[in-house]
Amino acid sequence: MDSKGFREAAISSIDEIINYYDNIGDRDVVSTVEPGYLRKLLPSEAPEAGEPWGDIQRDIEAKILPGITHWQHPGFHAFFPCATSYPSILGELYSSALSGACFNWICSPAVTELETIVLDWLAKLLGLPECFLSTGPTRGGGVIQGSASEAVLTAMVAARDKYLRETVPADLDEEAREDAIAHKRSRMVALATTMTHSSTKKAAIILGTRFKAVPVHAKDSYALTGPVLAAALADCRARGLEPFFLAATLGTTDTCAVDDFAGITSALADFVPAGSPGEVWVHVDAAYAGAALVCPEVQTATGINLVSGFHSFDMNMHKWLLTNFDASCLFVRDRNWFIQALSINQAVYSNAATDGGLVTDYREWQIPLGRRFRSLKIWFVLRSYGASGLQAYIRRTTQLGEDFASWVRDRPDLFEILTGPSFALTVFRMAGRTEDDTLEQRNAMTKALCEKINGTGKMWVTSTLLDGKFAIRMMTGVRLTEKEHVELAFKTFVDTAEDILKS
Amino acid sequence: MDSKGFREAAISSIDEIINYYDNIGDRDVVSTVEPGYLRKLLPSEAPEAGEPWGDIQRDIEAKILPGITHWQHPGFHAFFPCATSYPSILGELYSSALSGACFNWICSPAVTELETIVLDWLAKLLGLPECFLSTGPTRGGGVIQGSASEAVLTAMVAARDKYLRETVPADLDEEAREDAIAHKRSRMVALATTMTHSSTKKAAIILGTRFKAVPVHAKDSYALTGPVLAAALADCRARGLEPFFLAATLGTTDTCAVDDFAGITSALADFVPAGSPGEVWVHVDAAYAGAALVCPEVQTATGINLVSGFHSFDMNMHKWLLTNFDASCLFVRDRNWFIQALSINQAVYSNAATDGGLVTDYREWQIPLGRRFRSLKIWFVLRSYGASGLQAYIRRTTQLGEDFASWVRDRPDLFEILTGPSFALTVFRMAGRTEDDTLEQRNAMTKALCEKINGTGKMWVTSTLLDGKFAIRMMTGVRLTEKEHVELAFKTFVDTAEDILKS
Known part of the structure; x- marks a missing residue:
């Protein structure tokens, strides 16, 4: 690949990345491929002769993206965020060139x-x-x-x-x-x-x-x-x-x-x-x-x-x-x-x-x-956002967590908060149908809630165990997550929890 | 930075990277800045407000590149190579986007x-x-x-x-x-x-x-x-x-x-x-x-x-x-x-x-x-070059090492090979002026040769000690290194060694 070929390939990659970010909400958050999916799609060894870039690039959308879980998706509420930004991507680009x-x-x-x-x-x-x-x-x-x-x-x-x-x-x-x-x-x-x-x-x-x-x-x-x-x-x-x-x-x-x-x-x-x-x-x-x-x-x-x-x-x-x-x-x-x-x-x-x-x-x-050369991306991020930009982002996503927790708190018939909101993270579980529900029953209901939510494909939450209590972790720190996404998440939680309590 | 801003910034970065690679031979291999140079050029804290990309990008050429030692430079004969390629850079680009x-x-x-x-x-x-x-x-x-x-x-x-x-x-x-x-x-x-x-x-x-x-x-x-x-x-x-x-x-x-x-x-x-x-x-x-x-x-x-x-x-x-x-x-x-x-x-x-x-x-x-997601760049490299392309690159740079060693061997009046050529690496030192030269004298001459070569700015070799013998390591594995660069390196070694022996 010469300079000219690289320029074309790089611009086309940039456009694909922009398109990916602009439309990421249309994808399911979590990949739904089966274990071993990729081996069926790829040859069993490296090619003898080099391949043109176009063939390689086509495989990204066709073969790789179906196997990607989208950490930048606004419905990604699992674990903690792994938030990228455009200035940071530019930092990685320069870093790789100056390798x-x-x-x-x-x-x-x-x-x-x-x-x-x-x-x-x-x-x-x-x-x-x-x-x-x-x-x-x-x-x-x-x-x-x-x-x-x-x-x-x-x-x-x-x-x-x-x-x-x-x-x-x-x-x-x-x-x-x-x-x-x-x-x-x-x-x-x-x-x-x-x-x-x-x-x-x-x-x-x-x-x-x-x-x-x-x-x-x-x-x-x-x-x-x-x-x-x-x-x-x-x-x-x-x-x-x-x-x-x-x-x-x-x-x-x-x-x-x-x-x-x-x-x-x-x-x-x-x-x-x-x-x-x-x-x-x-x-x-x-x-x-x-x-x-x-x-x-x-x-x-x-x-x-x-x-x-x-x-x-x-x-x-x-x-x-x-x-x-x-x-x-x-x-x-x-x-x-x-x-x-x-x-x-x-x-x-x-x-x-x-x-x-x-x-x-x-x-x-x-x-x-x-x-x-990892400091380059940090430098780009600190300068592009400035202190005020970073503060605004942290405060905005923290507030999303506060909002979510307050809505959960308003529905004690459905939910019980175990911890938080703390740093955009709320940990909660299903309320019992009656006072007499056992730990196992509450755990089973909360697990069902978690699985059904994730089954929608539109969001991903992860779970934990606190003193034996199965609990859902809801995190709102992703850069592209806006209030509408958290509202949608809450509504889905409510509808699903009501279904579970009815059944 | 929105999608439009990113597109402009990214294309401009790509052009800067291409220009960097196309003209890398014009730069000195090793940075000549003094320790602490960068602190004098940068503010002591992050900005309060975000800065436009143009200001950041200008600082790369003005403030960062003077402090870069160019591992992709054709005159980089130090350590081992750290060879990049355009397909690999594209792999890093996609990887950073899918973070x-x-x-x-x-x-x-x-x-x-x-x-x-x-x-x-x-x-x-x-x-x-x-x-x-x-x-x-x-x-x-x-x-x-x-x-x-x-x-x-x-x-x-x-x-x-x-x-x-x-x-x-x-x-x-x-x-x-x-x-x-x-x-x-x-x-x-x-x-x-x-x-x-x-x-x-x-x-x-x-x-x-x-x-x-x-x-x-x-x-x-x-x-x-x-x-x-x-x-x-x-x-x-x-x-x-x-x-x-x-x-x-x-x-x-x-x-x-x-x-x-x-x-x-x-x-x-x-x-x-x-x-x-x-x-x-x-x-x-x-x-x-x-x-x-x-x-x-x-x-x-x-x-x-x-x-x-x-x-x-x-x-x-x-x-x-x-x-x-x-x-x-x-x-x-x-x-x-x-x-x-x-x-x-x-x-x-x-x-x-x-x-x-x-x-x-x-x-x-x-x-x-x-x-x-590091496998992406490996996949891109294996496919872009193919087995035959990688073999050709290894054989070509190995041959450069053989060529260099054979020229060194032809000048026993100036040099003594200690090991190699082995995998594009030759380790050699100055010949003595007479049989009676002590280890210290040979070491001093070889050290002088090493320092003078590096002092030209046009190449960089590193040294080692073998059983107390100070020796120069000459490596020819960088992707952009061609026969003309190795010929120039050898000629510089000869001229410099002759000067040292005369003095």
């Missing part, structure tokens, strides 16, 4: 420097304490990771390294030191709650470290509180275990609960004072709801200033902040914690800028070596 | 199914044994990872899990089992060679497991041989350590050495027979040179059929196979090894297709949960 494996500063200084700068912009916009800025007093800063899973893994590796450095005596001989570390490792435990995202447990599995899920309760809105944490820490200590890592969440996956940062701070201070050797590393997972911090009122409501006592903070611009997957923004209070844990030198990567210590080499802040 | 967090099959069946299919296409094209196909007899298959680092980490986690499952007695009570596992963990060791990519060591650090780098030697062309491995295994056993993982390399970073697969197979068979409990997991890192396996003659020369006795194989299409970063293609002989190690269930991800066990959920084959 390189930019692991070191010299491999493209702009890739490193723009990342540091836009993450500082973002930290300020989110109201993060100054310690998470690259220009802050603690030599902190931000790095873009592929996902919140990689972010929590990176943080946990750094936390383990820091803990061992601080608690294993430095003056042992090599063999004694190895034994001491092996013993420590076998006692160390990472803490999270039963509502923490599974990626924390996965990180602990990868590290081969113990993991403890602290139960949280409906009466606390499924948030981690100080007393609950204090009890869990005491229990660990009583069993000879050593907590070294805690994942706190701002906006849990199931219900968008926000853990009690003040309570956590206080419980930890009583356990091992902050800054003392062997302190517990606190990683804040704000993957989804962190986006809402662009609004000052959310900064206040969540007490985001309190995270200054914690160690790392992560949020995904690729969920609710109009940026393509992937853009997980991880901030650390002291970049040396990452570098000490993850830096490895190899002769072939030696260069004057690195060796001079003047620059950031982000390979030392992450699991992989190479990296894409 | 979703496709962790489960149902989240977009096409994303999962196309990945399985194109990785089968690729496995066949590379001549991988049938056990690495999703349709093969051992329930293997491929998965796209972000980088070879993530691939080796994934493989090592699965290897550790498999080893513990096979070697820790299943009938212990919980406490005894935990103790047994802790003891095992402290004795387990991952093996690689002194030439293996640093990502294997990094994976071992992340796992918190021991790591042993087995020295390899110039007389073996820096490849791992059977006897050297056998000695290393015996040494581990004598010290009470338990090898569970070996990274074998097809095309090492420093010299593109290929480890001796037959020797490795034989040494391992004598240690723990393949398929027995506690066998050593062998991961083949073919990150760069694996691309050349599209040529049947390379399949024969490297003995790729022998990897059927190994456990996982990884190659990066984003290095030498015309696909944008990132596309690291990881194949495993039995997918259950990944799933058993990495599967975590959370109620919110439950769905009929997953629960029915009919589909692949790639989140169980990788570290992160979410994933991009």
Whole structure:
């Protein structure tokens, strides 16, 4: 494909993408293909000779789009959003053209420097304490990771390294030191709650470290509180275990609960004072709801200033902040914690800028070596929308969630809200026909409601289990979702619930 | 930005990208900005109001491109290539438009199914044994990872899990089992060679497991041989350590050495027979040179059929196979090894297709949960070039390496080849002025040559150290590199070397 061929192909692709977005509401949200559909449509091996672009492009609509579940569809109310925007797509376009494996500063200084700068912009916009800025007093800063899973893994590796450095005596001989570390490792435990995202447990599995899920309760809105944490820490200590890592969440996956940062701070201070050797590393997972911090009122409501006592903070611009997957923004209070844990030198990567210590080499802040130019799309989004545009979007979609919840609340004959609205997410279930309905009956009715709603093809909601209660999660954060779509969703819920109650 | 605005912005971006590629040779290869250049050019925070696209786009040429090191430049002879192509850029474009967090099959069946299919296409094209196909007899298959680092980490986690499952007695009570596992963990060791990519060591650090780098030697062309491995295994056993993982390399970073697969197979068979409990997991890192396996003659020369006795194989299409970063293609002989190690269930991800066990959920084959639609660009590249187009590209750039090496060989008064040409890579240094030149003198001259060459701005080579010998790595794999560029590079090397010898 030469330049001319590329120009034609690209313009035709752009037109197809615009047409896709302009008419996305006409499609069913969730793909209805059968498992294995695509293998029947494609040859069993790559062609021997190259094919013309037209043949390839035709297959996108004919063979790929039927197998796509449309995350940008206004009726997508499942999971969390994965909101794109046109400026973000342009960012990916330039990034792909400027492709390189930019692991070191010299491999493209702009890739490193723009990342540091836009993450500082973002930290300020989110109201993060100054310690998470690259220009802050603690030599902190931000790095873009592929996902919140990689972010929590990176943080946990750094936390383990820091803990061992601080608690294993430095003056042992090599063999004694190895034994001491092996013993420590076998006692160390990472803490999270039963509502923490599974990626924390996965990180602990990868590290081969113990993991403890602290139960949280409906009466606390499924948030981690100080007393609950204090009890869990005491229990660990009583069993000879050593907590070294805690994942706190701002906006849990199931219900968008926000853990009690003040309570956590206080419980930890009583356990091992902050800054003392062997302190517990606190990683804040704000993957989804962190986006809402662009609004000052959310900064206040969540007490985001309190995270200054914690160690790392992560949020995904690729969920609710109009940026393509992937853009997980991880901030650390002291970049040396990452570098000490993850830096490895190899002769072939030696260069004057690195060796001079003047620059950031982000390979030392992450699991992989190479990296894409992901800051470009963040830069485009922050500039195209501006702070005010992003705030308007978050407030509008949050309000859609408030509206939906208020309508649900007005129909206690049909529905019961279990949590929310919180960050555009409402979790609810069917009301019982009578007081005597069993949990199983309510669950079966709610499950039926969920399946029938999804069966319309016009919307997609996902479900969860809260203390054994089957519940529907209704999320209103997609960029193209407008009030009319939420009204339609509510009407469909009502009609379907009435049918179920009648039957 | 509405559809109309996007169309204009996108076409203008496409034109800028075409202009960038058409004239890339006019730019200096390596950016010459000073550390911190970009902060001086950008505001210290995100704008309050959105900015028009024209202002943003102007900043790309004015502020970003001066900070870009051009990996697609015909004079880029550093590291390994990171070769893009127009079809691949189109793949990224569509992928960004169809953005979703496709962790489960149902989240977009096409994303999962196309990945399985194109990785089968690729496995066949590379001549991988049938056990690495999703349709093969051992329930293997491929998965796209972000980088070879993530691939080796994934493989090592699965290897550790498999080893513990096979070697820790299943009938212990919980406490005894935990103790047994802790003891095992402290004795387990991952093996690689002194030439293996640093990502294997990094994976071992992340796992918190021991790591042993087995020295390899110039007389073996820096490849791992059977006897050297056998000695290393015996040494581990004598010290009470338990090898569970070996990274074998097809095309090492420093010299593109290929480890001796037959020797490795034989040494391992004598240690723990393949398929027995506690066998050593062998991961083949073919990150760069694996691309050349599209040529049947390379399949024969490297003995790729022998990897059927190994456990996982990884190659990066984003290095030498015309696909944008990132596309690291990881194949495993039995997918259950990944799933058993990495599967975590959370109620919110439950769905009929997953629960029915009919589909692949790639989140169980990788570290992160979410994933991009990366198979699209691979599909576009395989179809646009066809097998014959990819073979032609690999053969052409390999031949450029042969040409360069033959010219170097013809000037023993100036140069000495240390390794290669191997997979378009030649590693060489300055000849001594006399027999009596010390290592330090030869190193200083070669370093001066490297710096002067890079100082021209017209090309970029990187260096390495082989047994203390400073050496230049000259790689000719970039898509836009033609014979005239390699001739110019050689002439510049000659002129500069002559100057250095004179002075």
